[in-house]
Amino acid sequence: MIKSTIKGIGFHVPDHVVTNDDLAKLMTTNDEWITERTGIKERRHRINRNDAQETTAYLGFKASEKAIQHAGLTAKDIDYIVFATLSPDYYFPGCGVLLQDMLGCDTIGALDVRNQCSGFVYAMSVANAFIKSGTYKNILVVGAEVHSFGLDFSDEGRGVSVIFGDGAGAIVLSATEDENAGDILAMNMHSEGKYADELCTQFPGSKYGWSDRMRKEPENVTSKEVYPIMNGNFVFKHAVTRFPETMQEALDKAGKTIDDLDMFIPHQANLRIAQFVQQKFGLPDEKIHNNIHKYGNTTAASIPIALNEAIELGKIKRGDLVLLSAFGSGFTWGSILFEY
Secondary structure, eight states: OOEEEEEEEEEEOOSOEEEHHHHHTTSSOOHHHHHHHHOOOEEEOOSSTTOSSSOHHHHHHHHHHHHHHHTTOOGGGOOEEEEEOSSOSSSSSOHHHHHHHHHTOOSOEEEEEOOGGGHHHHHHHHHHHHHHTTSOSEEEEEEEEOOGGGOOOSGGGHHHHTTBOOEEEEEEEEEEOOTTSOEEEEEEEEEOGGGGGGEEOOSSBTTTBOHHHHHHOGGGSOHHHHSOEEOHHHHHHHHHHHHHHHHHHHHHHHTOOGGGOSEEEEOSSOHHHHHHHHHHHTOOGGGBOOOHHHHOBOGGGHHHHHHHHHHHTTSSOTTOEEEEEEEETTTEEEEEEEEO
16 A cells, blocks of 8 residues: 655755844834734744845755755655745746756656645645555655745734744655555645635735736725735634644544644644644643744745654654644645654
8 A cells, every 4th residue: 555654854944033023123013012912933034025036936945955855865756846835936837847947856747736824734635645646756745935025014014924934844755655654644625715805915816906007006006905914813713713623623534532643733823823722632732843933924834844843853753643734814724644
């Protein structure tokens, strides 16, 4: 029987650290306010928000190099790429093909996934299906974001801009028939598009307009349209409902209980959400890994960054049962349960 096992891991974040005190110089906020509401103390941003080199694809490339090396492979061994992001280098084409070129892979397929905070969970599910079907052997799964170029660092945008950071994480998901190797045991994905406007960026697009509108009537393009908007309380209430649902669904599908779990890694959206879920399931501190205080919300990159960090810290060992769960814009949510 073919298994989908994580063979390599890697992550990369920009060197530039932005603290809450740094943001307080740009808008009316302070460290206490941000920490109390989100648990975030700092995040990483590229130094120049208009940097043409330190792009989303570039961050994904740096994380991918580490994952491929950790797997003991070369770029020529990768036969498919799944790249999750909401902040691509170009409106089109997607980052997957840019990464294929940067790595020097053969002319392999490259797929972009646009599921925002749940993007990495969706990307892993796609890769798992290809592996289990026997279509591909080594798939590079990447979550990467550069948020800093597109945030409103004024008082009007502070409710969103204090949350997000830049970064990338990657795994190599490989096919194996080794009975001692880990495997993806269960997964689920959900969406509820009627709430799309509660967390979104409206412009540009076919609904609110394209670049011709920006050129012809820039005075009529509002900051609310251009920058991300979020109904924070609404999103929070849905997240603390959907997180436990998707987690329990994954455990039930695999015939496992919460007591069987060795590590839970939630999408790093808000520390208060993670704490609520931890309390609901009675998870001890050693069975949940959070790093939002260091990196903020890196959307599609948050789960692979946290997974990488937990493995590097020795909090996850081979054979451990690990649960990844995410909720975000769309609304979309889902979980992946696997043996590492």
